[in-house]
Amino acid sequence: xxxxxxxxxxxxxxxxxxxxxxxxxxxxxxxxxxxxxxxxxxxxxxxxxxxxxxxxxxxxxxxxxxxxxxxxxxxxxxxxxxxxxxxxxxxxxxxxxxxxxxxxxxxxxxxxxxxxxxxxxxxxxxxxxxxxxxxxxxxxxxxxxxxxxxxxxxxxxxxxxxxxxxxxxxxxxxxxxxxxxxxxxxxxxxxxxxxxxxxxxxxxxxxxxxxxxxxxxxxxxxxxxxxxxxxxxxxxxxxxxxxxxxxxxxxxxxxxxxxxxxxxxxxxxxxxxxxxxxxxxx
Amino acid sequence: xxxxxxxxxxxxxxxxxxxxxxxxxxxxxxxxxxxxxxxxxxxxxxxxxxxxxxxxxxxxxxxxxxxxxxxxxxxxxxxxxxxxxxxxxxxxxxxxxxxxxxxxxxxxxxxxxxxxxxxxxxxxxxxxxxxxxxxxxxxxxxxxxxxxxxxxxxxxxxxxxxxxxxxxxxxxxxxxxxxxxxxxxxxxxxxxxxxxxxxxxxxxxxxxxxxxxxxxxxxxxxxxxxxxxxxxxxxxxxxxxxxxxxxxxxxxxxxxxxxxxxxxxxx
Numbered sequence: 301x302x303x304x305x306x307x308x309x310x311x312x313x314x315x316x317x318x319x320x321x322x323x324x325x326x327x328x329x330x331x332x333x334x335x336x337x338x339x340x341x342x343x344x345x346x347x348x349x350x351x352x353x354x355x356x357x358x359x360x361x362x363x364x365x366x367x368x369x370x371x372x373x374x375x376x377x378x379x380x381x382x383x384x385x386x387x388x389x390x391x392x393x394x395x396x397x398x399x400x401x402x403x404x405x406x407x408x409x410x411x412x413x414x415x416x417x418x419x420x421x422x423x424x425x426x427x428x429x430x431x432x433x434x435x436x437x438x439x440x441x442x443x444x445x446x447x448x449x450x451x452x453x454x455x456x457x458x459x460x461x462x463x464x465x466x467x468x469x470x471x472x473x474x475x476x477x478x479x480x481x482x483x484x485x486x487x488x489x490x491x492x493x494x495x496x497x498x499x500x501x502x503x504x505x506x507x508x509x510x511x512x513x514x515x516x517x518x519x520x521x522x523x524x525x526x527x528x529x530x531x532x533x534x535x536x537x538x539x540x541x542x543x544x545x546x547x548x549x550x551x552x553x554x555x556x557x558x559x560x561x562x563x564x565x566x567x568x569x570x571x572x573x574x575x576x577x578x579x580x581x582x
Numbered sequence: 583x584x585x586x587x588x589x590x591x592x593x594x595x596x597x598x599x600x601x602x603x604x605x606x607x608x609x610x611x612x613x614x615x616x617x618x619x620x621x622x623x624x625x626x627x628x629x630x631x632x633x634x635x636x637x638x639x640x641x642x643x644x645x646x647x648x649x650x651x652x653x654x655x656x657x658x659x660x661x662x663x664x665x666x667x668x669x670x671x672x673x674x675x676x677x678x679x680x681x682x683x684x685x686x687x688x689x690x691x692x693x694x695x696x697x698x699x700x701x702x703x704x705x706x707x708x709x710x711x712x713x714x715x716x717x718x719x720x721x722x723x724x725x726x727x728x729x730x731x732x733x734x735x736x737x738x739x740x741x742x743x744x745x746x747x748x749x750x751x752x753x754x755x756x757x758x759x760x761x762x763x764x765x766x767x768x769x770x771x772x773x774x775x776x777x778x779x780x781x782x783x784x785x786x787x788x789x790x791x792x793x794x795x796x797x798x799x800x801x802x803x804x805x806x807x808x809x810x811x812x813x814x815x816x817x818x819x820x821x822x823x824x825x826x827x828x829x830x831x832x833x834x835x836x837x838x839x840x841x842x843x844x845x846x847x848x849x
Contacts, residue, residue, distance in 0.1 A: 325637075325650075327656070371711060377647070380710075381710075385707075388705055389707070389708055402715075402717060403635060403714040407669050426749060426760070478662065479637055480637065480664050481664070482664065484664060525846055532653060537841060541649075541652075541836075541839070572845055575843060581843060
């Protein structure tokens with residue numbers, strides 16, 4: 301597990317046209333890594349995320365994405381993602397193909413990918429319009445033991461999964477704690493796993509059943525203090541709810557959005573500089 | 583005692599809270615459902631078990647979260663579990679008594695749209711999508727829906743069926759084998775709608791003080807049936823309003839808090 305600068309990790313491991321899962325469920329969203337992908341102007345990515353929020357709004361608006369697999373796309377507690385909506389409603393800045401699932405389906409798809417299975421199973425009762433819309437309809441099965449109606453959900457195996465976590469130890473093992481969503485499953489489903497962390501510590505001192513990603517399954521770790529902002533890292537800093545509310549106005553208008561991206565993301569060499577520009581760094 | 587002044591939103595939240603039984607295991611969404619559940623927990627239902635889909639189980643937030651995964655929910659939870667377990671081990675396994683949903687559109691059988699207005703491939707308004715709602719609607723033993731009533735939201739025909747209510751009514755949901763019974767009530771800004779025992783069509787069953795059946799019918803996109811003798815719901819009590827307002831004041835100030843992140847000198 302090499303410790304790389306974030307710009308080097310992205311340059312080495314994230315390429316145009318790949319499927320990339322940046323996971324995090326409100327908590328531990330890898331903003332620093334996503335911003336670096338935007339700075340390096342990756343194109344044609346298939347982004348995968350259960351709950352695309354501001355980071356994905358920025359990546360889509362900046363033209364990084366050709367495809368989005370997701371189950372809920374909004375600004376939590378605030379409203380719409382205006383850049384996502386603009387891409388789907390007006391094809392700006394380019395058309396965005398979507399594969400839409402439910403949370404439960406995404407969780408099962410990541411678990412299947414993490415388990416080396418081609419698909420996962422869930423119970424089925426009646427089709428919704430989402431079932432009717434899918435390009436590849438979820439397959440109906442009958443349980444060979446009970447006769448119960450089941451539905452097969454195709455596995456998700458991202459080319460690259462990127463996570464943010466609290467700490468890495470000297471050997472390169474990573475500790476995550478707090479609300480994890482499906483981060484662990486997305487990590488284990490990926491061909492390549494990149495992690496950004498708040499800090500490097502000599503020892504994790506993790507409780508016995510903690511979520512620890514062993515160093516030998518991680519392609520690169522990068523130090524990115526504050527790397528989840530405006531999301532949060534439990535034990536390190538709080539969620540910047542003011543920023544989530546403010547984003548609604550920033551993203552509503554294309555020009556305003558582009559100006560913000562130039563002034564903050566593109567003008568900053570790295571995440572620390574961005575946090576200073578946002579006056580979040582202390 | 584003098585009547586206490588209150589807003590339509592407050593009446594709606596209080597009416598929703600009163601629907602929650604002490605000790606029930608409740609799957610909660612953000613916004614009005616979260617406000618109603620926490621009001622209930624702090625008044626008549628202290629043993630209400632709240633599960634947010636972020637994996638926070640048995641959480642007792644001191645203020646209302648802005649997002650489904652705020653730190654407050656994790657810090658005050660009995661346990662924080664991975665999201666795949668929430669949907670598999672809790673919801674699909676049948677451990678949730680009550681699901682609490684909202685939507686952009688509802689039809690007369692309590693089916694919900696949170697996906698799109700217009701055509702799916704050419705959306706007029708793209709909405710956030712499914713999230714956890716389709717499985718909550720399927721598996722929770724019963725469902726409460728909370729939505730403001732208007733002809734734009736209470737529609738004769740959904741643009742998209744995201745989550746199943748009673749489908750086409752007259753037992754279609756039961757025949758499809760759903761383990762959950764479906765929507766028990768829709769809490770609106772006029773009163774409560776409940777399904778007809780046979781047709782399963784929603785009908786106006788209860789009204790808030792000062793609201794007429796005619797006003798509720800005018801705010802509905804289909805000819806809304808009214809039960810013979812609609813119940814008149816009591817206004818919020820002073821103590822319900824006090825608890826709700828205290829919670830909202832604490833919430834507003836917390837959401838305005840300025841976040842500062844100390845950076846190491848080396849970066």
